[in-house]
Amino acid sequence: MTGNNGQNNQVFKMLELKGLSRRNFIKYCSATAALFGLDYSFGFRFAEAATAAIGKKPIIWINGQGCTGCNCSLLSSLSPGPAEILLDLVSMRFNTTIMNSAGYLSADTLLETAEEGGHILLVEGSIPTADPRYCMVEGMAFDELLRKSSKNAAAVVAVGTCSAFGGIPRAGITGAVSVEEIITDKPVVNIPGCPFNPNWLVGTLLYYLNFNELPPLDNLNRPQAYFGNHFVHDTCPRVGYFEKGQFLTNWNDPSTIDWCLLKMGCKGPVTHSDCNRIWFNDGVNSCIRSGSPCAGCVEPQFYKELAPLYVSPLIADGAVLEPVAQPVRGIDPASVALGAGVVAAPFIAYKVAELLKKNKDGDKEHGE
């Protein structure tokens, strides 16, 4: 069907000239199916056939113990928009949140695509190990579904902190683990974040589709370009106040509203990500800029070891703690100090200690 490339593009272009977007084309397909007396779930299959004909990489998106927030993060991407991602870039074969078909129709699509192989498997949500009944899809335990759909996959990407490191569910009672702990026979790219930034996934996909290989990864298998090289702290819009030793300690004081959030529990100095550079919601804002301390959501220690969120890991009772190397599952403990590089974190802690000493008298402590 690849010979139809030009023809299909021409069809899309023609439709667009007439004011019909590709997204509306799916709706159009559904309506067409209804006209033919078919269940409107065939609409997705029609549109799928159209995109498959253009020879796109098939994508399977499966949900484990997650909240679908990462899925929504991807779908709220505006440049490229969801239609461009789903129709131009890839062929999304299975994604329960947006697919038209349900029940056996969707399950068959998943299993057929997984059997064909060569697809990119995106996994959202952690995998329960305490009891398989904690997550069942199509009457199948989720770890079984994960193994089945990753067997012939060209690439496995864990999207969101739940699937990358266990995330919030790992702190619970269901024995939630990451994809890496289930899929041990092939490399897994981790794109953590709660939720992740769509640019991280779209960028990784573009890299993979262009070069047919995984992008350079850091020691936690996160794409180096987005995570490995810098801390949230490095590009923080409040870093100037940090340098001056001006720390927000009272949420109700409007005169300090833009000050450094370190004393309110900010994990920015130990968190690797470029959140403050590319921001979320297509450059609208980032957590710290909108007044919320960094929760460290892209680090493997999130949430369990980084709780409580509003208490800084570097400060207790006004005194600065030295970051302690913590063993992380399957990762060299020597290279991880509270999720930070061993060189950078003590340096920042030292700086913080100095600043706090300087401001000890003039600064009232509120709680932490």
Add this chain to the structure above:
Amino acid sequence: MANKITIDPVTRIEGHLKIEVEVENGLVSDARLVGTMFRGLEQLVEGKDPRDVPYVVERACGV
């Protein structure tokens, strides 16, 4: 004789849902909705800093 219809997964929703419907002589005689995923967020926040709770439990649904 009851005819059982199962729809699993239900799509275009957040999370995991299964519907089981039993049809007898063209009428629904029994129907069940099954949420097929559990994380135990309530137990998870037990003993945690109360300020963390809104942050954690809002992850019940990300849609």
